[in-house]
Amino acid sequence: MTVTPPRRRVARAAQADTGAGTKEPSRVGLAQAGTRAAILRRLLLLPSPWIAIAALWYAIAASGVINPGLVPTPLQVGARFWDLLVHGGLAFDVLISAERVTLGVALGIVCAVPVGFAVGWYRHIRSFVDPLINFFRALPPIALIPLVIVYFGIGELAKVVILFYASFFAGVI
Numbered sequence: 633m634t635v636t637p638p639r640r641r642v643a644r645a646a647q648a649d650t651g652a653g654t655k656e657p658s659r660v661g662l663a664q665a666g667t668r669a670a671i672l673r674r675l676l677l678l679p680s681p682w683i684a685i686a687a688l689w690y691a692i693a694a695s696g697v698i699n700p701g702l703v704p705t706p707l708q709v710g711a712r713f714w715d716l717l718v719h720g721g722l723a724f725d726v727l728i729s730a731e732r733v734t735l736g737v738a739l740g741i742v743c744a745v746p747v748g749f750a751v752g753w754y755r756h757i758r759s760f761v762d763p764l765i766n767f768f769r770a771l772p773p774i775a776l777i778p779l780v781i782v783y784f785g786i787g788e789l790a791k792v793v794i795l796f797y798a799s800f801f802a803g804v805i
Contacts, residue, residue, distance in 0.1 A: 732788065736795025743796075744803030751804065769801040 686706050692698060693705045704712075716722040751758045751765070773794050784790040 732791050733795060736792040737799040740796040740799030741803045744800045748804045765804055773798040
């Protein structure tokens with residue numbers, strides 16, 4: 633085993649800290665230029681699918697093949713969005729929807745976790761409850777909307793019940 637004298641160790645440590653002597657200056661510049669080009673390429677590719685979709689949307693709207701009342705231009709949609717956001721109460725509607733989702737999912741998870749633990753811990757509970765869980769898990773929540781409207785009406789409770797149903801059976805498993 634060879635031992636490096638202390639002076640050389642200090643000089644090598646200083647060289648490693650500054651990065652001096654590790655790469656040639658021309659190679660450092662090329663590596664940075666390659667990194668910059670990759671970043672630029674990525675920044676240009678990131679919005680390109682959205683630009684293509686908007687161009688296709690404008691082309692369909694301008695072609696007249698589809699009724700302009702059915703396919704407005706992206707500019708018309710953006711103007712209407714801004715109008716609803718500023719004057720139409722869109723922010724309030726989003727807040728109410730977020731409240732419904734939070735309440736329904738939270739209640740579903742709060743009820744699902746203890747049921748999931750019970751099903752996992754106790755074989756007798758699992759053999760009794762598992763067929764029911766698998767049956768109701770297979771029913772999509774959207775298919776139950778007519779029944780929920782009949783039983784709960786069209787108010788807030790019906791919307792929360794659908795969200796509860798969707799999150800409960802997903803949470804039990």
